[in-house]
Amino acid sequence: MRNMQHFSPTDPTPQALGFVMPPEWAPHAATWLSWPADNDLWFGHLEAVRTEFAALVRTIARFEPVQLLVRDAESRQDAAERLSGADVTSHDVPLNDVWIRDNGPLFVTRGSEVSLINWRFNAWGGKFEWHEDDQVPEYVARTLDAAHWDLPVVLEGGALELNGAGVALTTRSCLLTDTRNLGLSAEQYADWLRAYLGIDRLLWLGAGLENDHTDGHIDTITRFTDERTIVTSVDEDPSDPNHAVMAANLAALRGMTDLDGQPFRIVELPLPVRRLEGAEGRLPPTYANFYIGNGFVAVPQYGDPNDARALEVLTPLFPGREVIGLNSRAIIEGGGSFHCVTQQQPAGTVWTGR
Structure with missing residues (x-):
């Protein structure tokens, strides 16, 4: 827990220098991942993972x-x-876990130049060990010889979803927990994200999936597929606790607009039908945790009746990209899926500050 009441952005910020965070569908130089290594963290499923x-x-x-x-x-x-x-380069780095979307750096670009932000990471409010994972952004910066910003704010990449045109989505259930940044208000978050990621409008949904240990990351429920299209999870079973939460999010999204005051195109994406149980209770399987790369989209599949439907919904939203369903039944035992374990490095020349 970090008391943020007296912290504020200082110049020169990335925004002041012309850097902004690009959308995931912008060209990548590479994807960063961390290899799973701890059988206990995976509740005995490491081989399948x-x-x-x-x-x-x-x-x-x-x-x-x-x-x-x-x-x-x-x-x-x-x-x-x-x-x-495979086209893979390995790096020996001390690690606690694999969720590099949350503990890794967030990259920003200025034209063809690429830099990064090192936010603090505390394992979603101190739920697990995190001190090794919190060092990953510094390792990436050294490896790339990248000038970058080190910030006191706890922030996970999975808590934000950007459209590349100044708008981002998040959830109150996640960002406003006192176990991340004690005393940081929604307005102050907006100031930090504007100054360091170039987000001009921060839109808030209420909450995420039941028993999501991230406290409801946006990337498990609602995603941009282009500047004006949002795909959002819906639960078709009125008796499921996720049903009302997802319905409230859907209603809120229908009332939101972009920077020009235009409503977004909203596409409904079903959640898996079957309830999955893990070692610590209900698991949060979702198709919204897809990863967008150069020419492809990797979509998690769970052996569920809605697997094929999810691919049918998502495929037309990504023209020019191959939409690929891959098994994530074991990975979801850890609480996340493909977006949670990936972090894109935008294409461009690394900015050294010189």
Whole structure:
């Protein structure tokens, strides 16, 4: 927990220098991931998780280079064997877990220049060990020789969804928890995100999925697919606790507008039909946790009757990209899926500040 009442952005901020965070569908130089390594964290499912990870990494590597963090010699060897022949570069880095969307850097661009922001990470309010993972942005910055900003604010990448035109979505249930930034208001968050990511309008939904240990990350429920199109999860079972929450989010989205005052196009995306239980209760499977890369979109699949429907909904929203369903039944045991375990590095020349 970090008391943020007396912190404020200082110049020169990325916004002052012309840097903004691009949307995920902008061209990538690479995708960063962390290799799963702890069987206890995966509740005994590590072998199955690594099998699914390998399929995801190989899929990404067909379209763009992969930068893979490995925490020990066993992980390096295991990844090397499973990913032989793929366009993957490994890096030996101390790690607690694999959720690089949240503990990794957020990249910003200025024309063809690329830099990054090092936000603080505390494992979603201190729920797990995090001190090694909090060092990942500094490792990435050193590896790229990137000038960057180090900030006192706790922020996870999965808590934000940007359209690349000045608008971002988030949830109150996540960002406004006192276990992240004690005393930081919605208005102050908007100031930080404007100054460091170039977000001019921050739109708030209420909450996310039941038993999501991130406190309701936006990337598990609602995503932009282009500047003006939002795909949002719906639960078709009125008896499910997710039903009312998703319906409230849908209604709120229908009343939101872009910077020009125009309503967004809203597309409904079903949640999986089957309720999945894990070692710590209900799991939060979702198709909204897809990852957009160069020429492809990787969509999680769970062996659920709605798997095919989700692909049917998403495919026309990504013209020119191959929409690929991949198994995530084991990965979801850890509480997240493909978007949670990936972090895109935008294409461009790394800004060294010189």
